[in-house]
Amino acid sequence: MESESGVGVHRVPWNKGKFTGQKPPLKLREIWAIRTRLQMASKVRELAMFNLAIDSKLRACDLTRLQVQDVRHGSRVASRATVVQQKTQRPVQFEITEQTRDSPEAWIEARGLKSADYLFPSRLHASPHLSTRQSARMVHRWVASIGLDDTAYDTQTMRRTRASLIYRRTKNLRAVQLLLGHTKLESRVRYLGIEVDDALEMAERTEV
Structure with a gap:
């Protein structure tokens, strides 16, 4: 393609310098490394989101739209939860492990969230809950914090991680x-x- 002056215009490919295709899941040691860093930094919200992302295997659009009542029944976070997926409109059930239950519980108490509130409310007035773009930024921060190349990972990584670990075992x-x-x-x-x-x-x- 040439401009009116005759000088060629070179477009930069959208995926230049980026990894495309399937994103790798996290390894067990990487999960623990990220979890430990978030705990040490007292990042209560991010720890709750990281742990739930691993346990739930939800797409980012479903994870960010979780409400307190989806995971907490009564005064405690439940051991299992069921949500309707936005993409398929089909319900999916997931286990919330004992260790994971502690982190959203701490976040709910720290923020004073009510049953009908979004579990991860946005700090921006334009949205009532975190956006998928904001959650993607968190994923990049998490993997970069333990020395991984953050361009090779995204929110799909979080969805795939536990399923991949289960598949390797079973x-x-x-x-x-x-x-x-x-x-x-x-x-x-x-x-x-x-x-x-x-x-x-x-x-x-x-x-x-």
């Missing part, structure tokens, strides 16, 4: 499908980085 694709709320095999293997042919073979072994 090789059970059906379990991962339920955990991620996927309806198609292709969706499962895309998040796990498995070849489709291998996935079909594994699925045949795990299906009852």
